[in-house]
Amino acid sequence: MNIVACVKQVPDTEALIKVKPDGSGIDEGGIKWVMSPYDEFGVEEALKTKEKFGGEVTIVSVGPARTMETIRTALAMGAEKAIHIDDPALYNADAYATASALAAAIKDIPHDIIFCGMRAIDDDSGQVGSVLAELLGLPQVTVITKLDIEGQTAKAIKPIEGAQLLIETSLPCVITAQKGLNEPRYASLPGIMKAKKKPVEVKNAGDLGLAVDQKSAVAKMSPPPARPPGKIIQGDDPAAKAAEVIRLLREEAKVI
Template structure:
């Protein structure tokens, strides 16, 4: 089984994140960039499927040149190879354009299974797995907390607020996972050294047959038109009980439409 894992490099969610003042995109140049947390669970799930059923795991990333750092980190966990889609024209791409580029790369790789995180910590739109599956014309098994592979049949437990749903489809398919599905492994020293020698191929928009006018700012279907810093936290309202504390509290809750 050939498995493609989608991996995105994002600014560390534990540090302050900013938008650029010139074009309102995420400022990745000044950030501490890491693998999107949910994608680490996708990598781990792909490796577990490979261990049970054999085959090949390929990491696929779309991003600037410095995303290579995260690709090598992903490879150190165990995948066999990686493909990096990098092109200056991609800057400013929206989710729709991103799905177009990734789908084009996936078609060339022709996997049996695509696994990705349910969301990215910088965008949090949760739409890419669905968009990619639609472009590829395959099933989308999204929000998985458990994945079972039996031959060409995939079964997931889709996590919901009430519990879970059981969803089944045939390969090829796209599966997105939550952080409840497994516990990602730590790269070993041997894995880190081996990652330096694993195949890492770069592909441009021309290699994928995608027109530059369909991506970036030119092809974006949405854009951030303005942004501002989060306002500082204001002091709360203090109720001093002089016999009418309960009345004051209810009045405040009513003003905030809680009661």
């Protein structure tokens, strides 16, 4: 089976995010970059699928040179090869442009099933998997927590409010992974060592015959408003203090 897993490199969830003064993006200094956690579920599912049915896992990622580290992580987990789409025109790409780039790379390689994270934890757009499926003309099942493949049929469980759906589709298809799908593996050391030698094709938009087309752009990035300091209500009379709490909740916080 030919399996593709798309990954995105994002800042570590614990990283200190500083918005550039001009609002054009974040200050990347001192940031630890990791694979977006939902993409890890996708890679793990891709590897499990390969282990069950045989075949190869190809990693595809869009991003600057540093993205190679994340690609190597996926290769260390057990993927066979990778395509790294590195083009300055795509560095701040929106979901559509990113999905177009992924589609341009994937359409040329055999693909029976494509895994994406259900969203990346940096921009939270949650669209890339869906747009990719549309561009490739494939069915998609998004935000899934369980996957069974039988022959040319994929059966996926998707949790929704108060219920879960069992969705069937035919291969090839695009699957986007939700937490709960699996526990991503820890790369073995031989895996890490071998990953250094696995083939990674680096391509730019030209190589893919892609004219980068953005449907949207981030106009300005600004930090969230600073959290106002907490208040300690002073006084000796508990009743008066309680009354003050109620007053503040009503008048200032406007929650009651």
